[in-house]
Amino acid sequence: MRRLNRRLLAVWAVLSAITVIYIWIDHSADHHGTAHASSAVTVIALLLAAVKVRIIMREFMEVRNAPILLCRLTDAWIAGMSAAMIGFYLAGRAVAT
Numbered sequence: 001m002r003r004l005n006r007r008l009l010a011v012w013a014v015l016s017a018i019t020v021i022y023i024w025i026d027h028s029a030d031h032h033g034t035a036h037a038s039s040a041v042t043v044i045a046l047l048l049a050a051v052k053v054r055i056i057m058r059e060f061m062e063v064r065n066a067p068i069l070l071c072r073l074t075d076a077w078i079a080g081m082s083a084a085m086i087g088f089y090l091a092g093r094a095v096a097t
Helices: 002-028 039-060 068-096
Strands: none
Touching: 002 039, 039 068
């Protein structure tokens, strides 16, 4: 039980740190009180979200103890969805300019 509590505390700390990093990145995109769209900031935010999703799936949805095929399928799903979101964002940005 004690090991589980330590693991959950570590997972919570990592998730909180990722959130703080995102907030810091978001504020760095501000220029004199006006939000400035940045491809780099958006891609980093999407990648941070993908990391958080993977951690949540592994730790809180018990995929960590699932058969190896399910672990690989969830990783592939996260990678595919992240690649699609980043691709759509970059393609839309290219079309808009």
